[in-house]
Amino acid sequence: MRDIILPVRATEAGAPANLTIGMLLAVLGRSATKIITEDLRQTGIKPRHVAALAALRQGALTQQALGEAVHTDAAQLVGLLNELEAAELVSRRRDPNDRRRHIVELSSLGAARLEDAEHCVAQTEEGLLAGLDAAERANLYRLLEQIVTNTGSTLSCKEVESEETC
Numbered sequence: 001m002r003d004i005i006l007p008v009r010a011t012e013a014g015a016p017a018n019l020t021i022g023m024l025l026a027v028l029g030r031s032a033t034k035i036i037t038e039d040l041r042q043t044g045i046k047p048r049h050v051a052a053l054a055a056l057r058q059g060a061l062t063q064q065a066l067g068e069a070v071h072t073d074a075a076q077l078v079g080l081l082n083e084l085e086a087a088e089l090v091s092r093r094r095d096p097n098d099r100r101r102h103i104v105e106l107s108s109l110g111a112a113r114l115e116d117a118e119h120c121v122a123q124t125e126e127g128l129l130a131g132l133d134a135a136e137r138a139n140l141y142r143l144l145e146q147i148v149t150n151t152g153s154t155l156s157c158k159e160v161e162s163e164e165t166c
Contacts, residue, residue, distance in 0.1 A: 025147070032128060039124045043117045044087070048072075050121070052080055053089060053114040056106035062095065063102040089113055 019027070037047055045053075048070075055061065055069040067077040081104060084090040089110030095101040106114070129137055 035128070036121060036124050039120055040117055043113060043120055045089070045113055045117055048080060049084060049089070050114065050117045052084060053106060053110050053117075056090065056104060057111070057114065060103050060105040063092070063104055066104050084110070087113075 033047070040047060040050070051070045052066065052072075055066055061069065063077065063081070064074075066081075067074055070077075072080065081090065081092060085092055087109075089107055091105050091107055092102045093105075095103050129140075132140065
């Protein structure tokens with residue numbers, strides 16, 4: 001993995017003076033992804049696993065519905081489910097009403113691992129957001145949501161993770 005090296009000139013307040021907001025977002029996204037992925041290693045799962053497990057928290061889904069929920073195509077979803085099933089975090093079974101479909105269900109181990117991962121991510125967020133009060137955090141969240149909306153993107157792990165962190 002190559003680090004992004006940008007010429008940075010600090011202002012009097014110590015903030016980079018020559019980075020655009022877009023470049024700051026790009027650097028932040030890459031750094032946050034790396035930090036969260038590294039921190040999640042202690043739980044034994046990856047960010048894309050968290051997305052799939054969270055989608056299954058409310059109940060079993062067909063494999064197709066899960067793919068739609070996490071914005072992942074069928075080929076990538078099969079690989080993801082193979083990993084989760086091998087780790088006994090989910091189970092897959094044929095739909096008794098339509099043998100062509102698979103039903104995916106969160107296991108009790110998967111639910112526990114998801115809880116661990118969410119706790120881990122919350123701790124990581126605390127570090128990333130240190131120095132921001134509750135109002136600033138709420139405003140930052142609102143602004144970032146608007147930026148995501150402006151991109152026309154949907155939040156999916158496929159878009160968040162690079163191949164190097166999967």
